[in-house]
Amino acid sequence: MKSIDIIVDGQIYSATKGSLLIDLLIKNDLKVPYFCYHEALGADGNCRMCMVEIEGQKRPQIACDTLIKDNMIVKTKGEMIDGVHRDVLELELVNHPVDCPVCDQAGECKLQDFYMDYGLYDSKIDVAEKVKHEKHIDLGSSVMLDQERCVLCARCTRFTSNITKTHELGIIGRGDHARVSTMPGKKLDNPYAMNVVDLCPVGALTSKDFRFAQRVWFLTSTPSICQGCAKGCNIYVDHNKLKYKDEKIYRFRPRRNDEVNGHFICDEGRLSYKSLQEERQEFMEIDGREATLGEVLGRYDTLLKSSENIVILADANLYIEELEKIISYADSIGAKLYTPMESYVDEEFGDDWLRSSMRASNAKGVEMLSIADKIPDEKISLLIDFNHPDAKSIEAEHTISMRTHSDSGKSDIVLPLASYLQSSGKIINEDGIEQFSDRVLECSEPVATVSEWISILSRADIGGEV
Template identity: 45%
Template sequence: MADTIKLFVNGVEVEVETGKNLIDAIGAVGIEIPHLCYHPALGADGNCRMCLVGIEDGRPPLVPACKTPAQAGMKVLLDAAHIKKIQRDVMELELINHPTDCPICDQAGECKLQDYYMTYGRPESRMTVPQVQKSKKLDFGCGVVHDQERCVTCGRCVRFCREITKTGELGIINRTDDARVNIFPGRPINNRYALNVVDLCPVGAMTSKDFRFKQRVWFLKKAPGICHGCAKGCNITIEHNREKYQDDIIYRFRPRLNRQVNGYFMCDAGRLSYRQENEGRLLAARLGSQIRPLEDVLAACTREIEQAGKIAILLSPNCSLEQMVAVKALAAKLQASLSGFSTGYIKEGDGDGLLIEDDKAANRAGLALLGIDCSRESFEKAVRDAQLLINFNNDLTRTYSDSELKKLLKDTKVIIAATHDDRLSAMADIAIPVATSSEYAGSLINCHNILQTFAGAVSRNHKPANIGEIAAKLGSPLQSRAEQFAELRKYLSVLKDFEADTVPAEGLKLNESEAANVTA
């Protein structure tokens, strides 16, 4: 914790961190200063004037809180009559030309303008002239839809494109009530983080084409999760809802603040990866082409395992650490060869040094930690020698073409524990549906050697099993998550003080020796 100072808010003494502006410092202790243009990641701009606060005995007596560093002994006034009048007047100004779009606006329910109207204003409109008409439903590209009438010209989106992605596609043109955010003619937004402007927009001016009209936000249940799109492991909020008579469906991923990993943002590809959790799932266990109950299929698996002379087991680099130790214990028990071969998950040159990584697997560092062999030669040799391959959701089609895969697996029976009903699971002799990362609890190590845990958020109708459970049912000695986590402690001394559910939310930075073990 940083150094603290004491200052007064409305005459009450509070202790806040130093080196922050008033909005962040006082906001951290639960006192809200209304603001539209300020965002911690984008810095203070000071154009909305919503955060004006009074400083008692100060010169000047009135300051924007976003541009004012917290200082010891400062006497901040928030509920004085003249401050309330300013807030009310700023609200009235913002709402002069704001259309009453709330019924059709996706932002309704999480809109700062709505919230502040209810808290700080409720001004009746005094305007007698017609509102200024601007363009609505402009396609800005990258799935961003802009409504100029709803915009409060706070400039967060403009600053994001200039400061964070450094692409600068957006700008504010014209002045006063004719000011509007726009793209340059014929040059739409073109960067891989574009949908962050939808989150940044405090009002409904920026909406996502993908999420548009899908759900009202107050129906969505929010649960923390980790994006499995690449090795970065961005922290996300999984927003899902079970509509009446329907399955539990994820409607969007949004970034969740973790200063150690991703900050405030996430990439568009990761954000839209929620679709893969909903679509194309393997819904029932299959024996050949027949759909059979899971118990029968698992019994058939056990028979196959007993009959097979040599077994090869393949792990996905997206599996959680718990799943990996469970499968490793299974492999040891069956005396099977274990591989994590998955070069197809790496897209060379795709990373950009910001948030996107080359490696599209979430937990390759976990494979390294557990000492699981990932080389092509040993995997291919193991498959050629084995009569049975048990594939735990490793998408081999990323690594091999269909013909290569058929050739490789021609003498081998394949059991696959798969999340999706795709070419690969169609090729398998036995397919078992398993849960995706939004449906089970587990832990991951990201590319910066930060261990993060996540809990299951979504409960599907077809109740897919966790890979750890499947491994346990096939004979792995580690039967529960607690046992798997205890096993994990042998590899990671940093976990000795923690249980699976007490790992800190921002993740655990692995220490030097463990990090060396991971990268070795």
């Protein structure tokens, strides 16, 4: 492809000949309003918002369907083009119910943003005169549809027809009566359905799971990596700390990474934030009773001294840095380290897109550090478990478990472990791509990360004060 120079708003940009003009505008953060265009779905040219002025053309053109040519001179602002934007926006808003106070999209809504940027006209139509459609329809797969708020950009229908190829959504009716709908009696039903919520530029498709939970402007977005499977999709974690309450995660959203997940994530990964916050192990326990750190360290020392064959189990979802810490910890106490991989395999979950049948996010990392897979059949006197799902079913005289979630498994000592969002490190996904995930939430005492527990326990090991 030939690289050429074009002029946009008096500035020279180099672009690939024959590529879409809107891609250049988006890439260079040049303000251009659009509803229907999406980098993953391509141009549709139905919303007419992305009009630009091109020298030599009689009328304004849509940037999303204009190919870059030699000697192109483009204007994205100016009195004429601003007027075009305002008029197109006014048309989009003709039948919009303007119910922003009850709409979950408020705050991240393209209609609101563009109205503030280009609109600011007085409405000529009374709310009572607007065409009425159905509101709050449960589409299935935790997606709510409000037909009145829709701008008919067809992003959602193109997602189901071009990307998931499940064809649940379509636009029916003509003119004022056009609306998004499923076939009668049919539901939106595919493992990636909730992506239409992110795709929808307005409040027509909203998440039933996030419905009314928070206003978006209260949320803080932190980039992270989903650990639902070995794919390692990039996500934003939206969290907020309410007054007098603990910090809470309200939703996961996909974060664009063309190498890994593109623009999307699966629904199971998206909703996995819930299990991260429920039934957490919050206390230190000895023999099923809550205990203090002093008691735990005392018991740990006796167990360690009286045990001969010590086995350590490490979860394959832990970060590389944490696994390395565990390896050197195992060396220091003369223990053998294993990570059985069999229980992580879930053939039903996997597909050929973003869902991997290997449910351990750092399986490749475990492989790279050559941690042994199978536990040999011999008597174990002390089992030290770092959150491995198999720990319950392994026979051992004594057990020390570090758990993120409380479970019924019997253990001499239970220590509360930080979840992956409360720790940071690198993971290697199934395609060998190494990704860094930063700490999103703080741990509240006595929950601690793997590294912290190892340093607490090791100090006790040499008889130091904690």
